[in-house]
Amino acid sequence: MDIFRINDLRKLFPDEANLKVAVKRMIDTGIIIPVARGIYTLKEESLDIENIATRLYYPSYISFESALSKYGIINQGLYGLTLATTRHSKKMILAGVDCEYCQIKGSLYTGYTLTNGTYLASPEKALLDLLYLHALGKRTINPTEWITDALNPKEIRGYLTKYPPAVENMVKELGLWK
Structure with missing residues (x-):
């Protein structure tokens, strides 16, 4: 299972405002799920x-x-x-x-x-x-x-x-x- 941190997403969305919007949208649409503060995994993976x-x-x-x-x-x-x-x-x-x-x-x-x-x-x-x-x-x-x-x-x-x-x-x- 792959987990990633907010800093990993920051590479895709260098602008802080865009990052926050993108993360919220990905969570809301079920693309990613938060595991802990600033730590995420992909929705289709089972959570271990x-x-x-x-x-x-x-x-x-x-x-x-x-x-x-x-x-x-x-x-x-x-x-x-x-x-x-x-x-x-x-x-x-x-x-x-x-x-x-x-x-x-x-x-x-x-x-x-x-x-x-x-x-x-x-x-x-x-x-x-x-x-x-x-x-x-x-x-x-x-x-x-x-x-x-x-x-x-x-x-x-x-x-x-x-x-x-x-x-x-x-x-x-x-x-x-x-």
Whole structure:
């Protein structure tokens, strides 16, 4: 999916007044749709918010509740998208979807793959990322509702060496250290 910024359109319409009129007309006629302030995509393309979110605030990957929900580890309904980044934490709305970027240490920025243009944490990494935010006091968790049977304890132990001891203690308390 291609996204473009207002500066890209400015090359076609160098006069600021013409630019504003052209953008409004393209939106009104459905040629383009606004994704965020000054960011657009073509109407005929399907809107892949996850792909856009990982490209707009780079580096970032889908993690925390969003990834855990995708993998079926948590069943709570999600209304937004949660992403890990090494940049400052930030919230933005993309095409009506709340996107929350949560800062993690650079040493923790690992454990994700690129699938269909979207960066996504492994289930084990997403869980550890969420426990990390909880240890920092930035998230509340309800592990009694988690379905963790399919998690790979060996992969969890491999990532744990990068996390603070508080995360390792939570992993042991939750019985994920087998």
